[in-house]
Each structure stands twice: as structure tokens, then as C-alpha cells.
Amino acid sequence: MNRMFAIIEREMRKFFRSPTLMIMSLMMPMLQLVIMGNAFGGKITGARVAVVDYDHGPEAVKLREAFDSVAANIKTFKTIDYEDEFQAREDVRTGKIDAAVVIPKQYSRRVYSQDAPQVGLVVDNSDQFMSGSIEAEMQLLVSALTNPIIQPRLANSIALEIVELYPYVNYMKFLLPLTIALAMYISVMIGGGMLYIDDKARGVHEGYLVTPITRLELVFGMNIAGSMKAVLAGISLTVIGSLMAGLGVIFHPEALLELFCLMVVTAIAFNGMMFLMMVRVDDPLVPRAMFGILNTLLLYPSGGMYPVAAFPRWLQAISVVDPFTYCVHGFKAVLLKDGGFVAIRYDLLFLFVFGISTLLIATPLFKRTL
């Protein structure tokens, strides 16, 4: 047992002696949280929309006034007058402008005669986010103009009353669970993957192998140390990330305990997985080469960025065995929903079983000789 603690001691001393490594493994996910949280969370503003008015009638003027109102208030887009529909379409295609509205001749007349009036909207649908935002805004405008000024006494359409269970979740809050998981994963990747192989290549393991340490002590020593580093990364990210995102859950002792349990089992799961992958690897280039692809393979199917239900079946299958899925679900349940142990029990169970299973498979594969 003492020998196992000696391995843990060495690993932890080394970790605290490498502030660059420590900062990098914490700062990078934090940076990701800040950049992605702000990049994806915002609304479109200042889009350039051409207006080609062939009508010039009172209803067209009304429409243009509504556009001006948007430009002056929520600033989703601003309008630019065009004379020629073809030129406007060409400019949308080349990216000079983002969309074009075409008000056809006789538009006002058709509005008054209730003869199916139409306004054309040309969008660049290669950018779904931009075109979607402009379409949504235009739809709102058109609906507002279509609504009768005096409402009928009895509404003839069904209204959907939406009840939101939780306070508004901005993108930074939404991304926080994934970012914590990512920080822990990076810590494991560096501490359990790269450093493990580097130590092996440098001969540090050769030094261990000539001592009477057992295979089990060595494997558990390295993995416990790796898990401790990952938990430290998780705690740091949870505290700093929650404060940045404005989540007060970290001030609730019960939630803290749930988060800690989640971090421990996540660290065991990530370490077990990494150790299993690296147990027979000797080349220090391998973990570096794997880092990027493994990141994509584990992070994106987790449902942390996009719902699992939207994935094709094969990707959903990866999601089922991906420890990220359970860890992100667990962190979401505690950080965003305050769901308690009931909400995370299956996540805890899966991550624990996954971690122990991978370690049990990896231990006999670990060579006690060179």
C-alpha cells in the first residue's frame, strides 16, 4: 500500500511542480467556455438587407417603416435600397448583402383587395443561422402587419402557453457542464496519457519496475493520482465557471456533494478509459495524434452541444457508451436543474462501472516487464 502511495506522491508533486501544465489544463477549457459561450449565445445584429420596392404604394411604405423600426430598435438588420431585383439577388449570392426583400408591383392593391399579397425574401441559405434569423424576424413583421388592428371578441386560434421550468439558460450556462467534462478530460489526457507515455519513454517506468512494487499497486497508484488531478481540474472549473456563468448552485452543500461524487466517478471513468488505450503504447507521438480525434469522437456525441435525439442511429450508439454523455448529463442535472441524486444516479452508476471495468481490463494488459 505504501508503494502505491509513493507513486501517487510522485505524480502529485510533479503536477504541482508544473504550473504551466496545471494552468494549461485549466485555462484552455475556460477559454473555450468564454469563447463558445459568447460566440454561440448571441443574436444576429446588423445584417444587411436590400429592399427592392416595385410598388411604392401605402402598404409598401408601411412595410418599409416596419423595417426601419427593426433597424432602429432590435437592430437585427438594416435596409439598403436597391432598384434592381437581379442586382440584389447577385449581391446576396456574392455576400455583399445578407438578404433581399422584394415588394412586387400591385402589392398595396392586393393587400386592400385581400388578393393574397406576397413579399419575396431572398436569403443565402448556405448560412443557416443568419438566414434563419432574418426569416424569423421577417415572419414576425409580416404576421404583425397581417393581424387585424381590432381583435375579435372570440379568438379562433389555439394558443400554446409555454411554462419554463428553469430560469433563462444562456449559452455559457448551457456549455458549462460540457466544459467541466472537457477540463477533466484534458487533465486525464495530459496526466494519464501523455505524461504516462513520456515517463515510459524516458525510462521512469524502468526505475519503478526494478523495485518490488506489484502490478496492481503501480496501476492503481498511477490511476488514483490521475483521478485526483482530474477532480482538481473539475473543482476549479466548476467554481470559476459557475461564477462566470452566474450559477449559484455551488453555494448549496447538497449540490456540491453531488458534483463532487460526479467528478470522482467521471475521473475514474476517464482515467480507466485512457489507461486502457495507452497501456500497451510506447510511442510518445501516439497520444498526441489521438488527442484531436478522440476529443471529437467523445465530445460531440455526448449531447453537450447538440441533442442526442437529433443524431443518426450509429452516432447515438456511440453516445450510449461514451462516458462524456453521462458526465455531461449529470453535470447538467445538478448545475442547471438542481435535480438531486435521483437525477444523476444512473450517471454515477454508469461512470463508476465503466471506470472500474476499463481498469480491470487494463490491469492484466499492463506489462510488469519491459
Add this chain to the structure above:
Amino acid sequence: MSAPVTTLDQNVKAPPAPAPPAIEVRNIVKRYGTFEAVKGVSFSVANGEIFGLLGPNGAGKSTLIRMMTTLVPITAGNAIVGGYDVAKHPDDVRRMIGVIPQALTSDPDLTVEENLSIYAKLYSVPRAEREKNIADVLEAVDLVKWRGAQVKTLSGGMRRRVEIARGLVHNPRIFFLDEPTTGLDPVSRIAVWEMLDNLRKTRHLTMLLTTHYMEEADKLCDRIAIVDHGNLVALGTPMELKQSVPGANVVEVHFDRETEEWKQRLERLDGVTSVQAESAGFYRVLTSSGSKTTMQLVELAASLGETLTSLSVQNTTLDDVFVHYTGRQLRDETVKPVFTMPPRPGMQP
């Protein structure tokens, strides 16, 4: 009732049984697929002896040491270290030995003392002894004032001393060193030699070291085994090995003019056993008497009216021993044509 009979044999103490060797290797083989890295090597190392495995890179020295230190499984044969069979009782062997691998295995981010402490724990040295052992080994390798320094801040020679201290922190009986001075400058190398010699004297250690430095083997080792292509080609004390090479001296002579007859003329001199043409007018002459051959050479040159530009006499070195047994230079296998010594008359090929 008869009185007990005391025989003479019961009263006389039996002569002490000879102490078992610290290391005994019998027909040890290591195969990697079809490649045989070590081909049935046998030798033994007595207690307190410094034993050297000498050979070029790739000769199989490190594989041998790794088999004896439990790092590499033995394919065939067996190795007994400290009385324990390496294959059957690896943990007992590990407790008995200290190993300094070729690579620097101490953690560069940790201090000297932390490295030693961690290894003491890995060897389960009790807490009470740990501090004392660390202090003792730091004293032995002259690193007391560097105990708090991170290993990465030390020079190459000091780092090698940390390695040696690390290998000694649990007071092993047998010490294995795989090329302990490789990569060190000459001054640091000599310092390590002196330190190892002191350690042997003060700690009564049995040491087995591998090296490709002839001088190191000559200076440090009581006995040397020459290993080449996985075979043990010679074994003995440095003196025995040198004496096994025909000719006691090497005379190097440089004439200012090359003629075709020089080689034949030199071979006809008394006591000369071999002549090797090194370059134009430059010959390496192996002789049983350096002084006699030198005199004859000078007289021969004078009688022919030739000029000697240089002349030197050296004793046989381990270099010559190595060349004699392997037919190759030690450091560089692909250099010039080999200097092959003819076998001594009556010697087994």
C-alpha cells in the same frame, strides 16, 4: 547402557563451505521472435566483486543486465541473483538489488531528496531508516548540499550521481549499473569511477556493470566478460585477458617512405607476432618485446638509409583484447579493415 560414542568427525569443525556466488548465470538465452539477442551465456560473479560486461552497442549487454534484474523475461537458461532464481522469485531478487538503468530515471521536477524518498518508499524502507539511508547515500555520492535542488537543475554528472544514490537508498547487496558513465565528460566519468570504487569498499557491494569504455572496465573491474553478438567471447581479469593476447607490446612505427618490402621485413624481426599496415608507411607491430623490436627497427632503418618519422611502444590494452577476440574495433564497427591477431601458437581457435 552404553556410553555415547563421540566420533572424531563430530568434534572437528567442517571446513566452511565456499560462499555461493552473488550472481550466477547459466546458459541464459533471450530471443525476440527469430532474433537471438543473447545466445547461451554463462558466468558467475563472486560476492564483493566488480564484474564488467564489455561490448559494443547492440552486443547484448543491456539485455543480459535486464534479464538479471527481472526487467526482461528470460527465454531459456536461468539466472540466480543473491541466491534467488530470477524467473521464480523476481520480488526477492528486486529487494536484493539496486539497479541504475542506462536512462536517467529520476524525476527532473522533483528534488534530489524527494526522488530518494519516493524510491525508499517503493522499496518499503521503514520510516525510521529512510531519513538515515537518504543522508548516508547523499554523503556517499557527495550531494548533501544539493538535496533540496530539483534534479533538472543539476549537471549530467550530478544527475548520474543522483541515479546511483537512488539505486542505493534501500541498501542493496548487489548493484547493477548499465553504462553508468555514458554521456559524461571525462572529468565526471573519473569522479563516478572513484565513487563506485569507494562504494564497493565502504558498502561491500557486489557490482555488475556494462560499459563500452575499455578504460572504465580496465580501471574498475576485477573481472571482465567480453560480449559480442550475444555471445560471451572472453572472461577473465583485465590482466588475464591482456595476457591472453599474443604479444605483450604494440609498436607503432611511421616511415617517411612506403616500400612494398616493409611488411615482410618487419615480420622477420625477432619476437614479432603480427604486422598490420594502417596507412602508407604506417605499421602497427605486435611483439613479445617492445624494447627489442624497437632497437631492431632503428637498426634496420639505419642500415637501409630510411628515416623513421615516429615510433611509439605501448602495452597491450583491452582494445587489443577486444579486437583479438571479436576481430572488430569496439567503438566503431564499420571503420577500417580489422586488425586480426593470429592465434598464439598452441592456442585453441
